[in-house]
Amino acid sequence: MGVLFFFFFFLLFLELLEFHSPILRIPVTVSSLAYPDFPCKPPHHSSYPFCNTALPISTRARSLVSFLTLPEKIQQLTNNASAIPRLGIPHYEWWSESLHGIAPNGPGVSFSGTIPSATNFPQVIVTAASFNRTLWNLIGSAIAVEARAMYNVGQAGLTFWAPNINIFRDPRWGRGQETPGEDPMVASAYAIEYVRGLQGGNWKSSDEIGNVFGAKRVLSGNGESESDELMVSACCKHFTAYDLEKWGDFNRYSFNAVVSQQDLEDTYQPPFRSCIQQGKASCLMCSYNAVNGVPACARGDLLELARTKWGFKGYITSDCDAVATVYEYQKYTSSPEDAVADVLKAGVDINCGTYMLRNTQSAIQQGKVNEEDIDRALVNLFSVQLRLGMFDGDPTRGQFGKLGPQDVCTPEHRTLALEAARQGIVLLKNDMKFLPLNKNIVTSLAIIGPLASTNKLGGGYSGIPCTPKSLFEGFQEHAKNISYAAGCNDVPCNSDADFDEAIQTSRQADFVVIVAGLDATQETEDLDRVSLLLPGKQMALVSSVAAVSKNPVILVLTGGGPLDVSFAESNPQIASILWVGYPGEAGGKALAEIILGQVNPGGRLPMTWYPESFTNIPMTDMSMRADPSRGYPGRTYRFYTGNRIYGFGHGLSYSAFSYKFLSAPNAVSLSGTLKDGFRKNILSQVVKEVDGASYIQVDKMQNCNSLRFSVQISVMNLGDRDGNHVVMLFSRGPKVLDGSPDTQLVGFVRVNTISYKSTETSVLVDPCVHFSFADEYGKRILPLGDHTLTLGDMEHIVSIEI
Numbered sequence: 007m008g009v010l011f012f013f014f015f016f017l018l019f020l021e022l023l024e025f026h027s028p029i030l031r032i033p034v035t036v037s038s039l040a041y042p043d044f045p046c047k048p049p050h051h052s053s054y055p056f057c058n059t060a061l062p063i064s065t066r067a068r069s070l071v072s073f074l075t076l077p078e079k080i081q082q083l084t085n086n087a088s089a090i091p092r093l094g095i096p097h098y099e100w101w102s103e104s105l106h107g108i109a110p111n112g113p114g115v116s117f118s119g120t121i122p123s124a125t126n127f128p129q130v131i132v133t134a135a136s137f138n139r140t141l142w143n144l145i146g147s148a149i150a151v152e153a154r155a156m157y158n159v160g161q162a163g164l165t166f167w168a169p170n171i172n173i174f175r176d177p178r179w180g181r182g183q184e185t186p187g188e189d190p191m192v193a194s195a196y197a198i199e200y201v202r203g204l205q206g207g208n209w210k211s212s213d214e215i216g217n218v219f220g221a222k223r224v225l226s227g228n229g230e231s232e233s234d235e236l237m238v239s240a241c242c243k244h245f246t247a248y249d250l251e252k253w254g255d256f257n258r259y260s261f262n263a264v265v266s267q268q269d270l271e272d273t274y275q276p277p278f279r280s281c282i283q284q285g286k287a288s289c290l291m292c293s294y295n296a297v298n299g300v301p302a303c304a305r306g307d308l309l310e311l312a313r314t315k316w317g318f319k320g321y322i323t324s325d326c327d328a329v330a331t332v333y334e335y336q337k338y339t340s341s342p343e344d345a346v347a348d349v350l351k352a353g354v355d356i357n358c359g360t361y362m363l364r365n366t367q368s369a370i371q372q373g374k375v376n377e378e379d380i381d382r383a384l385v386n387l388f389s390v391q392l393r394l395g396m397f398d399g400d401p402t403r404g405q406f407g408k409l410g411p412q413d414v415c416t417p418e419h420r421t422l423a424l425e426a427a428r429q430g431i432v433l434l435k436n437d438m439k440f441l442p443l444n445k446n447i448v449t450s451l452a453i454i455g456p457l458a459s460t461n462k463l464g465g466g467y468s469g470i471p472c473t474p475k476s477l478f479e480g481f482q483e484h485a486k487n488i489s490y491a492a493g494c495n496d497v498p499c500n501s502d503a504d505f506d507e508a509i510q511t512s513r514q515a516d517f518v519v520i521v522a523g524l525d526a527t528q529e530t531e532d533l534d535r536v537s538l539l540l541p542g543k544q545m546a547l548v549s550s551v552a553a554v555s556k557n558p559v560i561l562v563l564t565g566g567g568p569l570d571v572s573f574a575e576s577n578p579q580i581a582s583i584l585w586v587g588y589p590g591e592a593g594g595k596a597l598a599e600i601i602l603g604q605v606n607p608g609g610r611l612p613m614t615w616y617p618e619s620f621t622n623i624p625m626t627d628m629s630m631r632a633d634p635s636r637g638y639p640g641r642t643y644r645f646y647t648g649n650r651i652y653g654f655g656h657g658l659s660y661s662a663f664s665y666k667f668l669s670a671p672n673a674v675s676l677s678g679t680l681k682d683g684f685r686k687n688i689l690s691q692v693v694k695e696v697d698g699a700s701y702i703q704v705d706k707m708q709n710c711n712s713l714r715f716s717v718q719i720s721v722m723n724l725g726d727r728d729g730n731h732v733v734m735l736f737s738r739g740p741k742v743l744d745g746s747p748d749t750q751l752v753g754f755v756r757v758n759t760i761s762y763k764s765t766e767t768s769v770l771v772d773p774c775v776h777f778s779f780a781d782e783y784g785k786r787i788l789p790l791g792d793h794t795l796t797l798g799d800m801e802h803i804v805s806i807e808i
């Protein structure tokens with residue numbers, strides 16, 4: 007009873023944080039972190055071996071653990087880790103958040119202090135829509151600088167629980183907005199850039215971005231490399247197959263995701279593998295849900311895979327109270343002690359919440375947990391703190407010691423937030439080049455809709471922006487004679503009482519911008535949608551305003567989840583549609599610049615926009631592949647067979663573009679890439695034949711790298727405006743097996759283009775990665791035969807031969 011009560015209170019606490027964080031002041035326990043309280047403080051506490059920076063990290067971590075008593079060890083198994091006064095170690099709060107800027111959703115961050123705000127970048131789904139790796143990386147580094155600055159004044163920790171890289175599998179998902187979208191390759195690329203930026207990849211090397219990664223300087227004699235150092239720690243979450251909040255009778259705490267090996271291998275896991283292997287993230291968070299009957303935090307096999315196969319170095323945290331849920335909600339174990347034992351043995355190192363704090367002692371007494379299990383966890387935890395430099399003595403003398411309030415909300419960071427919104431906003435419809443508006447002929451502009459006046463433009467996990475401005479205020483800086491009417495008094499829009507005012511306001515203006523869509527009342531943590539239509543009477547508001555306006559209107563859509571706006575797509579009175587998602591603190595300015603033609607939009611959708619009928623399929627069905635025998639249409643652009651409102655990658659520009667393949671091979675031969683034993687029996691053993699088509703298992707190949715080739719591409723800007731353009735190269739392989747994707751993204755690159763000029767670029771193709779997919783056993787296979795590369799409507803065939 008006590009336990010359950012606490013648990014519910016805790017969830018309530020999470021929800022309060024989500025909705026009221028800027029107002030709700032979290033008790034500032036972080037103040038104990040602020041200097042002058044730090045580990046290894048001279049003169050009394052600096053002589054321990056764990057303070058000796060000449061020793062390897064692992065030696066120092068083990069030494070520290072060896073000093074601790076069992077009760078002291080148990081006190082460390084929580085996000086709110088206790089102080090160890092006799093060793094001079096202050097308390098530490100592991101839980102800080104930084105999804106798209108420093109946010110107070112975790113108790114590690116506080117905005118009451120000398121730093122009152124932090125840069126609020128667009129929500130991740132919007133930043134993803136830029137398809138610009140440099141931008142993703144720079145945002146990670148800017149957040150790292152602000153994080154260190156806030157840490158230095160005692161307002162944040164150094165361990166941040168971002169990025170969220172679960173696949174945006176279902177359009178109803180309340181947290182799809184937090185992710186880079188539905189494509190595993192894009193999510194992987196995002197994870198790599200964000201984590202490298204956040205963990206300090208740029209800071210360490212040089213001011214040159216792009217070639218800074220992987221530069222390893224071996225530190226004197228101890229075998230550690232510079233890449234082990236962390237500016238701040240990033241966390242790949244939520245591992246794995248987590249993408250349902252609350253839908254019907256299902257909720258994330260008790261949901262069992264039934265996932266095939268095939269989908270696990272080529273949809274759910276790739277972002278995590280990349281986040282760890284290439285991003286080198288120092289934290290992994292296991293999710294609430296079960297995966298095929300076993301709660302994710304008890305999936306020792308999957309956590310082990312991350313450490314051994316993917317080379318994960320860092321700590322594994324449970325999602326908040328995801329150890330309690332193993333027993334309480336998943337009912338996977340018959341006691342709290344068994345839940346603690348199961349997750350520790352599976353490889354979890356720390357529990358967000360107090361469940362391990364309260365149940366580990368008795369688990370040991372009952373012989374379910376050994377002290378060695380705890381020691382292993384503590385070595386992982388302290389190693390990350392050591393890599394962060396937390397045991398190197400006076401932090402003000404460290405390489406990040408000078409960062410402070412002057413490094414937060416800098417003009418550079420705020421410009422980057424603006425740049426992200428400019429690059430991420432997507433133009434969905436633009437009849438007869440209605441946009442951009444000519445500034446000189448816009449004598450009056452009406453802005454309509456409740457979402458135009460809010461300055462909460464960041465979506466979930468937002469902090470307090472440097473300069474909060476609404477979309478309406480964004481227009482005020484760029485145009486004169488602007489009027490505003492809400493039309494609906496809130497986003498749920500259950501009443502049309504205010505329609506008349508909006509109609510009158512619109513009638514009088516030359517041009518009308520209607521802002522409609524979603525906010526946290528519709529989609530957020532613990533809340534999935536049930537419909538893809540605009541909420542309440544919003545659709546009626548849009549149509550009524552469009553019907554009376556002098557000119558066709560511009561519809562601006564907010565929200566992270568796809569909307570069925572087919573009514574607007576087909577209405578000639580609605581000339582243009584833009585998706586701004588949650589564009590962050592500079593979103594209003596970016597939107598005004600695009601509508602008035604100062605910026606040419608180049609964002610493209612990172613997720614499919616499905617029609618309302620898609621909601622007939624259960625959200626709980628994790629299958630990616632279509633199954634006609636049960637009327638199941640499949641999910642995402644790779645497998646979905648139904649109609650779409652807008653496809654993955656859709657996004658218009660004020661210019662038009664054409665492509666050319668400048669060079670790409672016509673054939674690639676596998677000879678020489680098969681492992682020795684297989685070469686002899688190529689046809690009989692390795693190459694499987696199905697209905698005349700054949701394929702080969704990728705793990706039977708020795709040297710996939712030698713198959714890589716570069717595709718040279720020319721992009722012609724056919725319009726009278728310069729503009730950035732995202733080139734997307736897709737491939738379509740032979741359908742050798744059930745479950746072949748219809749098409750998949752091979753590469754993307756955002757390029758600068760000049761009006762009426764062509765630009766050259768290239769995409770590196772690795773057939774083993776980009777042309778392969780998983781078979782029903784979760785083994786990656788590469789189909790032999792013709793693979794069609796597509797660039798817009800251009801095609802080029804590359805044949806994979808033996």
Ligand SMILES: *[C@@H]1O[C@H](CO)[C@@H](O)[C@H](O)[C@H]1NC(C)=O
Pocket residue numbers: 033035086087088089097113
């Ligand atoms: C964290 O733990 C400390 C004791 O180490 C306690 O005083 C504080 O209230 C705790 N904070 C939270 C948010 O639970």
Ligand SMILES: *[C@@H]1O[C@H](CO)[C@@H](O)[C@H](O)[C@H]1NC(C)=O
Pocket residue numbers: 449450451487489514515516
């Ligand atoms: C301002 O807009 C109104 C209509 O909303 C229009 O009648 C008026 O002429 C405009 N004023 C200027 C100075 O353009």
Ligand SMILES: *[C@@H]1O[C@H](CO)[C@@H](O)[C@H](O)[C@H]1NC(C)=O
Pocket residue numbers: 138140141144422425426429730731756757758
């Ligand atoms: C990618 O983003 C960076 C950072 O904002 C920017 O400097 C660069 O121009 C962008 N690239 C393109 C092609 O838009």
